[in-house]
Amino acid sequence: MPHPYENTEGLERHPLSRPRTLPRNVAVAIFAVVAAIELHCLLFMAYSGIDFERYHESAAFQSFRDSLGPFSLLLLTVVRVAFVPFPISPLPLAIVLLGAWITLRRGDLQPALLALLASSVLVLIEPILVYLIF
Amino acid sequence: MASIRADNTRGQIPFRLFLSTLITTSVSWALVFTLVLLLALGCSDTPDYERGGRICRHYQHGGFLALALLSFGTQVVGSVLALINTRVIYLVYGFCLALLVALVYGLVLPLTS
Numbered sequence: 001m002p003h004p005y006e007n008t009e010g011l012e013r014h015p016l017s018r019p020r021t022l023p024r025n026v027a028v029a030i031f032a033v034v035a036a037i038e039l040h041c042l043l044f045m046a047y048s049g050i051d052f053e054r055y056h057e058s059a060a061f062q063s064f065r066d067s068l069g070p071f072s073l074l075l076l077t078v079v080r081v082a083f084v085p086f087p088i089s090p091l092p093l094a095i096v097l098l099g100a101w102i103t104l105r106r107g108d109l110q111p112a113l114l115a116l117l118a119s120s121v122l123v124l125i126e127p128i129l130v131y132l133i134f
Numbered sequence: 135m136a137s138i139r140a141d142n143t144r145g146q147i148p149f150r151l152f153l154s155t156l157i158t159t160s161v162s163w164a165l166v167f168t169l170v171l172l173l174a175l176g177c178s179d180t181p182d183y184e185r186g187g188r189i190c191r192h193y194q195h196g197g198f199l200a201l202a203l204l205s206f207g208t209q210v211v212g213s214v215l216a217l218i219n220t221r222v223i224y225l226v227y228g229f230c231l232a233l234l235v236a237l238v239y240g241l242v243l244p245l246t247s
Binding site: 019020022023027030035039042043045120 | 145147149150155156159160163167170171174198199201202203206207210213217218
């Protein structure tokens with residue numbers, strides 16, 4: 001017995017009431033990009049609440065900020081939307097956009113999903129790399 | 135396996151399923167984001183741990199990072215399963231599990247830490 005979504009026998013008699021569809025790889029690619037952006041904002045917002053001053057002296061922050069210079073802007077920038085700061089990092093977004101583009105071109109679902117996973121892992125470890133290791 | 139992958143890769147999904155997946159994921163994100171944002175605003179003027187209480191201390195130790203990851207990750211996995219298998223029930227499972235994880239984590243862990 002087909003699934004109700006696949007069973008379109010009755011609907012095919014009425015062309016105007018046929019449900020609109022879209023290709024699965026397009027849907028997965030768009031969803032991967034949207035989910036990566038949302039996870040990105042959420043994790044950085046959760047990271048911003050951690051009291052990192054407790055672990056590091058403020059002089060270490062100053063020296064880190066001075067040593068990186070313009071590279072810190074590439075690594076972590078803050079976009080303010082209606083007084084709410086959204087820290088944005090271009091590298092995980094670039095990864096998920098690349099995966100979505102490969103999915104759109106080739107039709108496989110795996111690149112976008114793997115890029116979403118890799119982007120999530122990178123978003124998760126990036127502030128730790130920035131604040132604790134450097 | 136190859137036939138399953140081919141069936142899953144090619145094919146059309148209903149536009150309503152895609153739209154409901156995006157809406158459900160955004161609603162789940164907004165819930166967790168509001169929770170974390172309210173905690174960040176509430177705990178911003180309590181530099182000492184005693185005034186903020188247990189929840190602020192747990193928050194400032196990074197416990198709500200795990201909440202955001204677990205709750206929203208559950209929702210994302212459910213949405214991806216719904217998109218791949220064209221089943222709305224995975225969306226419902228994912229949203230209910232995300233709410234359950236947020237409730238359990240947000241209530242139980244700060245009070246027991």
